[in-house]
Every structure is written in structure tokens, then in C-alpha cells.
Amino acid sequence: MKNVNIxxxxxxxxxxxxxxxxxVAIGYRSVIFSLLFLLLGFSVMGFGFVVKxxxxxxxx
Numbered sequence: 001m002k003n004v005n006i007x008x009x010x011x012x013x014x015x016x017x018x019x020x021x022x023x024v025a026i027g028y029r030s031v032i033f034s035l036l037f038l039l040l041g042f043s044v045m046g047f048g049f050v051v052k053x054x055x056x057x058x059x060x
Contacts, residue, residue, distance in 0.1 A: 005055075011048040015041050 018041030025033035 008048060008052060008055075011044060011051070015045040015048065018044060 018037050021037040022034050022041065025037055
């Protein structure tokens with residue numbers, strides 16, 4: 001069985017949670033919060049990709 005990378009898993013969950021909050025903000029018709037959570041979600045996701053790339057480069 002493969003090992004689970006807990007920090008990357010938590011980053012992925014945080015990104016998914018941010019995108020869920022975009023839907024909630026749209027439901028409340030709040031443009032500011034929907035844009036905020038959208039940008040935050042993409043930022044967290046991008047940060048996760050950067051961390052994963054650094055980990056792969058260290059292993060190789």
C-alpha cells in the first residue's frame with residue numbers, strides 16, 4: 001500500500017473547501033467573497049503543485 005502524504009492531502013482538502021465556499025458565496029449572491037475564495041482556492045492549489053514538484057525533485 002502506498003504511503004499517504006499528509007501535508008499534500010491537507011492542501012488538497014483546503015483547495016476543495018475553498019471551491020465549495022465559492023458555491024456558498026454564489027448562493028448568498030456575494031461577488032466579493034466568491035472572487036476571494038476562487039482566488040484563494042487557485043492559490044492553495046498552485047502552492048500544492050509547487051510543493052509536490054519540489055518533493056519529486058529532491059527524490060530524484
